[in-house]
Amino acid sequence: SAELCLLPALAALLPPLPGPGGPGPAEVGLGALPAELRAAVRALVGDLDALLTALGLREESFAVGALSRVVAAELASYAPARNRRRTTTNKASLVFVDRTLDLAGAVGHHGDNLAEKILSMLPKLPGHKTDVMVNMVELTALQTTDETCNIIAPGCLAQPNDPAAKALWESFMNLKQKEAVMEARRHLVEAASRENLPIKMSMG
Numbered sequence: 299s300a301e302l303c304l305l306p307a308l309a310a311l312l313p314p315l316p317g318p319g320g321p322g323p324a325e326v327g328l329g330a331l332p333a334e335l336r337a338a339v340r341a342l343v344g345d346l347d348a349l350l351t352a353l354g355l356r357e358e359s360f361a362v363g364a365l366s367r368v369v370a371a372e373l374a375s376y377a378p379a380r381n382r383r384r385t386t387t388n389k390a391s392l393v394f395v396d397r398t399l400d401l402a403g404a405v406g407h408h409g410d411n412l413a414e415k416i417l418s419m420l421p422k423l424p425g426h427k428t429d430v431m432v433n434m435v436e437l438t439a440l441q442t443t444d445e446t447c448n449i450i451a452p453g454c455l456a457q458p459n460d461p462a463a464k465a466l467w468e469s470f471m472n473l474k475q476k477e478a479v480m481e482a483r484r485h486l487v488e489a490a491s492r493e494n495l496p497i498k499m500s501m502g
Contacts (some may be wrong), residue, residue: 327368366394411470
């Protein structure tokens with residue numbers, strides 16, 4: 299949406315925990331990291347630069363934590379990012395925070411909105427970190443009474459090329475749950491009316 303962008307590709311990226319004899323926080327640089335983590339940091343920097351390029355932003359980076367400083371430094375010295383910062387005028391603040399600094403209390407997206415409820419309640423789409431499965435079986439002819447059969451025809455809530463669907467998703471994110479349910483119900487009734495489908499008008 300216009301207000302929120304999730305970057306799930308590197309959700310497993312975690313700073314290395316300090317061990318005896320290992321480098322201290324002040325000593326950590328890209329070269330001191332294991333090869334796999336170095337590659338992940340470079341991939342993250344490339345992804346962030348591509349995102350900032352698409353948004354037309356020139357970032358000012360802030361870092362909290364040893365690995366965050368490495369990522370911020372890599373982004374600052376990344377050649378395509380330097381070229382982008384010379385040509386773009388819109389500014390953005392970019393804050394990196396090491397995930398290990400938040401181990402005492404888990405980070406989550408919480409709020410009184412329908413999108414958060416959907417993303418937290420529905421099962422994850424296989425191979426995805428943030429997308430969820432919306433069971434569309436009820437709209438198909440794949441009906442079965444076998445309780446062990448779990449045929450799923452996953453639908454997708456994000457339809458960026460459909461203005462009505464995009465507006466509905468924005469309402470899921472920005473309105474209170476009750477208001478968003480009413481908005482979804484309105485869309486459902488309008489769609490059913492266009493197709494001359496019978497629909498029972500009840501709050502249930």
